[in-house]
Amino acid sequence: xxxxxxxxxxxxxxxxxxxxxxxxxxxxxxxxxxxxxxxxxxxxxxxxxxxxxxxxxxxxxxxxxxxxxxxxxxxxxxxxxxxxxxxxxxxxxxxxxxxxxxxxxxxxxxxxxxxxxxxxxxxxxxxxxxxxxxxxxxxxxxxxxxxxxxxxxxxxxxxxxxxxxxxxxxxxxxxxxxxxxxxxxxxxxxxxxxxxxxxxxxxxxxxxxxxxxxxxxxxxxxxxxxxxxxxxxxxxxxxxxxxxxxxxxxxxxxxxxxxxxxxxxxxxxxxxxxxxxxxxxxxxx
Amino acid sequence: xxxxxxxxxxxxxxxxxxxxxxxxxxxxxxxxxxxxxxxxxxxxxxxxxxxxxxxxxxxxxxxxxxxxxxxxxxxxxxxxxxxxxxxxxxxxxxxxxxxxxxxxxxxxxxxxxxxxxxxxxxxxxxxxxxxxxxxxxxxxxxxxxxxxxxxxxxxxxxxxxxxxxxxxxxxxxxxxxxxxxxxxxxxxxxxxxxxxxxxxxxxxxxxxxxxxxxxxxxxxxxxxxxxxxxxx
Numbered sequence: 001x002x003x004x005x006x007x008x009x010x011x012x013x014x015x016x017x018x019x020x021x022x023x024x025x026x027x028x029x030x031x032x033x034x035x036x037x038x039x040x041x042x043x044x045x046x047x048x049x050x051x052x053x054x055x056x057x058x059x060x061x062x063x064x065x066x067x068x069x070x071x072x073x074x075x076x077x078x079x080x081x082x083x084x085x086x087x088x089x090x091x092x093x094x095x096x097x098x099x100x101x102x103x104x105x106x107x108x109x110x111x112x113x114x115x116x117x118x119x120x121x122x123x124x125x126x127x128x129x130x131x132x133x134x135x136x137x138x139x140x141x142x143x144x145x146x147x148x149x150x151x152x153x154x155x156x157x158x159x160x161x162x163x164x165x166x167x168x169x170x171x172x173x174x175x176x177x178x179x180x181x182x183x184x185x186x187x188x189x190x191x192x193x194x195x196x197x198x199x200x201x202x203x204x205x206x207x208x209x210x211x212x213x214x215x216x217x218x219x220x221x222x223x224x225x226x227x228x229x230x231x232x233x234x235x236x237x238x239x240x241x242x243x244x245x246x247x248x249x250x251x252x253x254x255x256x257x258x259x260x261x262x263x264x265x266x267x268x269x270x271x272x273x274x275x276x277x278x279x280x281x282x283x284x285x
Numbered sequence: 286x287x288x289x290x291x292x293x294x295x296x297x298x299x300x301x302x303x304x305x306x307x308x309x310x311x312x313x314x315x316x317x318x319x320x321x322x323x324x325x326x327x328x329x330x331x332x333x334x335x336x337x338x339x340x341x342x343x344x345x346x347x348x349x350x351x352x353x354x355x356x357x358x359x360x361x362x363x364x365x366x367x368x369x370x371x372x373x374x375x376x377x378x379x380x381x382x383x384x385x386x387x388x389x390x391x392x393x394x395x396x397x398x399x400x401x402x403x404x405x406x407x408x409x410x411x412x413x414x415x416x417x418x419x420x421x422x423x424x425x426x427x428x429x430x431x432x433x434x435x436x437x438x439x440x441x442x443x444x445x446x447x448x449x450x451x452x453x454x455x456x457x458x459x460x461x462x463x464x465x466x467x468x469x470x471x472x473x474x475x476x477x478x479x480x481x482x483x484x485x486x487x488x489x490x491x492x493x494x495x496x497x498x499x500x501x502x503x504x505x506x507x508x509x510x511x512x513x514x515x516x517x
Contacts, residue, residue, distance in 0.1 A: 171375040178357045180389035
């Protein structure tokens with residue numbers, strides 16, 4: 001049982017990384033990014049493509065691509081997604097859904113449908129012995145990155161001027177602009193940061209397993225379930241939601257290899273019915 | 286030259302016209318009150334001055350320059366700050382964080398956290414509490430402080446007394462002379478005519494989106510104001 005719990009928490013770390021960008025964008029802009037999973041896959045393929053050009057450690061590949069991801073997110077928000085924001089959530093849903101289709105087809109065209117992975121420099125075959133258990137090094141790293149990213153986001157929100165701006169535009173955009181804030185620029189910063197998280201999730205996913213252009217919707221589903229279970233827009237809530245999802249799936253896998261994903265869906269549906277606002281529904285710092 | 290001048294200012298909410306050609310002037314260092322019944326266009330007028338409601342560029346001049354229709358951020362950086370109706374503090378920010386939001390305009394001037402805490406000591410005690418957890422009067426102090434943190438040349442106050450007890454209203458208005466003493470020019474939108482006359486040098490009365498009366502506060506009689514306020 002202890003092993004199942006640990007494996008579930010480690011899997012939850014990956015789901016947390018899938019979910020954090022989604023949580024950030026919803027928390028600041030009330031924007032549900034239905035292309036989240038496809039952007040993760042795009043990040044993974046970007047890293048794989050770079051690795052095929054230059055021989056670099058995956059950590060360095062992520063480091064090189066982080067500014068690119070920030071810039072892409074910033075420009076996408078500034079020039080595309082900002083035009084969809086308003087009282088009606090439908091335009092942003094339609095536009096991100098359209099982006100998901102474009103990304104999937106572009107990846108298919110460029111990389112074909114073959115699954116690919118990123119060379120992890122041996123990290124994914126190493127393990128750490130904890131008591132009687134041998135725990136994979138890569139899942140531990142993923143969990144550590146997820147924990148650090150959640151803490152860093154919460155600190156950014158609570159302790160910095162940028163975080164204050166995020167909360168202010170989320171609370172009352174009109175008054176925030178009256179205070180001299182450029183809300184569209186603040187939104188672009190939020191999406192830039194969300195895309196850095198998306199890239200990290202993509203690189204770690206490609207190190208952990210194979211990725212293919214059609215993986216996006218399933219990753220979106222895991223991200224969405226983690227965010228809903230935890231509570232929309234709450235970072236530690238998303239972390240907790242991801243842990244619940246990971247542990248539940250792992251219990252399902254333990255009972256029957258075909259039940260894991262279903263168990264996660266059942267918990268997600270149960271939370272929607274019993275506590276639709278999620279376990280920790282705090283949107284702001 | 287007036288510090289703020291509007292000529293024939295019109296404003297719309299969609300197809301509905303809210304202001305019908307407002308001519309208004311405000312000299313530096315003045316305290317001017319705008320009175321009028323609900324729906325008279327007082328708040329819309331202030332929103333037009335601050336860019337929250339669109340206006341033709343030349344219809345509003347600040348320090349001689351046309352500012353109508355500029356984004357709110359540009360207008361606050363030029364030196365016009367608004368204390369909005371209903372205070373509209375940021376609920377997820379603490380008292381101090383709300384005050385710091387006002388400093389985004391980055392204008393030089395005498396107002397900073399220390400000055401504000403000296404004027405409203407209770408805010409220093411409660412600086413780490415969520416702003417919306419404060420009493421209505423304390424929230425109004427935060428809203429005034431937040432606007433002052435931008436070090437404006439003109440402070441626009443929309444219904445400071447809304448929903449507050451008389452003793453709290455007196456406490457809020459007691460701060461006004463200290464603000465004016467810093468050379469601030471102030472516009473107050475107020476439904477309480479007696480308070481408006483007491484704190485201002487001039488009064489504009491709005492009725493159904495038009496100026497129905499204008500004059501020095503001390504010269505206007507109750508009968509004149511009643512006629513202009515209610516339209517009879």
